[in-house]
Amino acid sequence: MSRVLALWCPDWPAVAAAAAADLPPTHPVAVTSGNRVIACSAPARADGVRRGLRRRESQARCPRLHVVTADPDRDARLFEPVASAVDAVAPGVEVLRPGLVVLSARGVARYFGSEEAAAERLVDQVSAVGVECQVGIADQLSTAVIAARRATLVPPGEGAAFLAPLPMRELAAEPSLAAPHRGELVDLLHRLGLRTIGSFAGLSAGDVASRFGTDAVLAHRAARGEPERPPSGRSLPPDLEVEERCDPVIERVDAAAFAGRALAEKLHRTLSDAAVACTRLSISASTGNGEQLSRIWRCAEPLTPEATADRVRWQLDGWLTGRSEKRPTAGIAVLRLEPVEVVAAGALQLGLWGGVGDQDERARRALVRVQGLLGGEAVQVGVLSGGRGPAERITLLPLGDELIPRNDPSEPWPGTLPEPAPAAVLTAYPEVWMSDERGMAVTVTERGVFSAPPARLRWGSREWAVCGWAGPWPVDERWWDPPAARTAARAQVLLEESRALLVICTAGRWAVEGIYE
Structure with missing residues (x-):
């Protein structure tokens, strides 16, 4: 049986925000989205800050709270040193999301002598880069992730028993392993009287499949500790691989992101021709001095072209900005994308007019083609910015660039134009x-x-x-x-x-x- 090791960095969006602002670990930090807290540090929780609080209420509870808006690019960029530290002692790391990686426990346990010794070694390795983490090991991926949140090594065959007393919300706690609407399923099951994972696991598979959707079937298998797809053990044949040779070599993040978007489009055309969709992606780069860089990203659902481009940009940003110990000594000469795991194309929902994605996705692909003809600055998108007038509240950025507003919209702006905004x-x-x-x-x-x-x-x-x-x-x-x-x-x-x-x-x-x- 192939065991799975999960390494989780608690409160990673808040940790990354604190690192970006050069704040000490003892300073309370909260990350907001839609004016509500989505992540906060341990010092902030000690002062009463909780997820779901409004920004103003969280600041009232903790006046010295450092509040920042959510930024997935920042989270991914600052997580690269952690992923590199783990990969240095345990090759084969897969990134589920910034703050969470998984790998096969068999090889690392054999190398260090036991699973306990491997877990201790990985915790020490991550601590060396100034980040706290917890490790969980179990037979199945979702069980290992839940175990990592409790720093637990689940004995072989005991996954279902470990999960049984836990509350149902644990099945929706990790978005990288669940469908977007898993929370609604958990709420429904809770209203039906199913309070623990064990009570849900006690239902028959037929009853779950006939009364709920596909995601409920996957959640039920996870609750029962039944087999799931493990971290990759081998790569697929290279017939789906796409590659871009960069001449001249790429040394700037914006240029690398532009090349990554074009390569993501090329990859998805190849996948579409083969009638498959990618759920696990390997991003590789070769530098002008022959250095080889590689990282695997894993997703709960098949990747769309935009999701692929985002992960390529995050990874290249982490490599080129020097946040990793493996900072290249030369620019990127070859960029390569390889699907490590694929599923039937039917798993990626088709749009109303055919093809992958909806009308917005088709429009985005068309705009990327325009960028290829006219240059990156030819297509710009607006991001909400801080300001008083309507024009001041819009920051125009090239399509695909990191959406960082000119001014922080969460800051107070006396004299701001009240709603509604002009069309x-x-x-x-x-x-x-x-x-x-x-x-x-x-x-x-x-x-x-x-x-x-x-x-x-x-x-x-x-x-x-x-x-x-x-x-x-x-x-x-x-x-x-x-x-x-x-x-x-x-x-x-x-x-x-x-x-x-x-x-x-x-x-x-x-x-x-x-x-x-």
């Missing part, structure tokens, strides 16, 4: 004339109010009656830096014919900043 944001700022009932110009006074109620608005040759307005909202930016200082005021105006505009007044002159629909 169209104008960059030319066309001037308009706004007047009162007497035809006199309407401006914004030093008190931040209209000089008179707006009655008419003229834009070029068109003129409308003003039916209503909101604001104005004064903006006084960078008053401490006279050359860059700006004083302005925004207002929303509702015109006849159901038209609505966002206008901004600067130095007594009005301009259109956005259009509402």
Whole structure:
């Protein structure tokens, strides 16, 4: 029986955020997404911070809390030294996600003498790079991951007994091993009275298969400790492998990411022709000095082209930025992607119009082709940024680059335009004339109010009656830096014919900043 070893780094998104900010391990850190905490460090939990809390509530509980937004690229980039440390003493490491790796326990246990000795050696190896971790060993992959969360070595054949008393939520605790909606399944089973994994495992396989979806069948097999696909023991034949020779060699992360996106597209065309989809991917690179770099990524579901490109970018970023001990001494000369494990293409859901993925995925592939013709800067996407006006809250970045906003949107921005945001944001700022009932110009006074109620608005040759307005909202930016200082005021105006505009007044002159629909 091939045993599985899982190595888990607790609270990895928070650990990576602390490392990126050069904070000590004792400083409380929280990572947020959608204004809610999704990960926090042990010091933060000691002060009452919990997953699911709103950002403001978490800061109220822990005033010195360091809060950052979720960044998968940062998590993957900073995890490369950990993966390299494990790979140095236990080759064959597979990355499930940043913060969690698995490998076959047989070889490492034989090399170090026992599973206990291997677990201790790996913990020491990871500690040497300044990261805490826990190791779990079991017969099956999902059991080993759950065991790693408890730093437990499950005896052979005792997987089901180990899982039986644990709460049902453990089956959905690891997103890299579960379908996206596993949490909904666990909630349903909990409402049906199944509180522990053992109670779920006690159901017959036929009852589960006839009443629930495919993911429930996989969860049921995991609950019973039944065989799952183990870490890879051998590679597939090289007929599905794709390779890109880089001339000149690639030394910058952005150039490597661009090459990785193109190679991911090429790989998925090859897989599509073979009617298969990849669930375990080997990313390899050869440098100009002949150095060989390799890492295996494993996924719960078949990889899409975008998911493949993300993993290639993460891995190349980790190698080229020198965060790994195996930092190459020369640029990347050859980049290679090889499917280590594939499934039938039916496992990757087809889109409405055919092909892999939905309409958004097809559009993304078309844009990547445009980048290949016109260059990386030719296609840009917007990411929410910090700012007061609608244009300031958008940071444009080349498609596929790391989505880092110019300014942190989670920071306070006094004078921010309230909802709703305009449907169209104008960059030319066309001037308009706004007047009162007497035809006199309407401006914004030093008190931040209209000089008179707006009655008419003229834009070029068109003129409308003003039916209503909101604001104005004064903006006084960078008053401490006279050359860059700006004083302005925004207002929303509702015109006849159901038209609505966002206008901004600067130095007594009005301009259109956005259009509402």
